[in-house]
Amino acid sequence: MPEPPEAEPTVNPAGVALAKVYALFPAVIRLSCGIAVALVALAVRTPPVQAVPLALAVVVLTIWSVVFYRQTVGNGIRARIVLIDGVLTATACLAMRVLVSPDVMPGGVSWVAVLASTSIITAQFALRVAHGVVFGFLLATAYCVGGFLAGQPGEAVSHAIVLVAQTFLAVGLVYLTRRSARAADGVFADYQRTHRESVIARLAREAERKQNRDLHDTVLSTLTMVGLGGVATQSPMLRARASSDLRTLLDPALRPVLDPAAKVSLDERLRVIVERFEGYPLTAALEPCLVPARVADAIAESADAALSNVVRHAEGSVAWLRLHHNRGVVVVEVIDVGPGFDMAAIPPYRYGIRESIMARMSAVKGTARIDTAPGNGTRIHLEWSDVV
Incomplete structure (x- = not known):
């Protein structure tokens, strides 16, 4: 019987494809956001914004945006990367009083507000649902505290609520895509298993048919010839056929492969x-x-x-x-x-x-x-x- 096909290695094509998207999408968002907020932050420097903390924050966050991009694209998005990103973003939120002008803070349009939203969204691609929710709440809390310290209680509360809503929306979107990928991989695994079983069954049927053909065309055929009188019992043809039949049925290992x-x-x-x-x-x-x-x-x-x-x-x-x-x-x-x-x-x-x-x-x-x-x-x- 022919050898059945070797089992395919466990592959989750939908999961692999999703992992690539989960690496590239947040990396691009984080890099583009890092460059954009750096430009915006430097453009608005009216008091009480302090030049030294602002310059330090812009340099650190820009460098981090490049590091985030390279690490995520090269190794996939990891929890430790988004946790570091969260710490830097939370620090910027708490320091809004010296980093963001009060003129641009209301309405959640400041560069720190955009940075907080970006960090929350990108974090969901690396964290489990519960951890992603906790991450979002912590950043929302940091933004709220930073808003109060900056003397903008209305903005602190309103945008903190927006950040919480963004957390749940991002968590829900990531959860649905992950579940869809798992379902697709399950269907693919079932197909692979069914296909393998059908190939094995087909090979078994082919082997059985070949064995039946060999039996039909050797001993049964020769005996039928003798029974119908088509071959004399002492004829050279009968001896040649009988010898060939025996080699075919009894010595298959001696046949050249x-x-x-x-x-x-x-x-x-x-x-x-x-x-x-x-x-x-x-x-x-x-x-x-x-x-x-x-x-x-x-x-x-x-x-x-x-x-x-x-x-x-x-x-x-x-x-x-x-x-x-x-x-x-x-x-x-x-x-x-x-x-x-x-x-x-x-x-x-x-x-x-x-x-x-x-x-x-x-x-x-x-x-x-x-x-x-x-x-x-x-x-x-x-x-x-x-x-x-």
């Missing part, structure tokens, strides 16, 4: 088949031809099954085996002048033609055509093309 794609001589394979019918009026015309090993096996075994049918059902007839090829198309024909038969009258449970010939050729993407009618003999046309 070839690369299925390796080219072998089809005409030589067919000459071996001809030798099995020693003593029967069989004429062979075989052109030299190289085909992949698996194709040679399928064609030779199909031809053998066809000739066995001739011996069993066309007693006293003569037969021809022909091999020729042209422009990449290989054709093998088995022809007899026996009684012929009605294809439509063959019961569906009959195994020989359906499996031993047609299924074999179909397995190598070849074709088998049977031209016959009662009283008109039989022509079995096997064809394979190496044109992809």
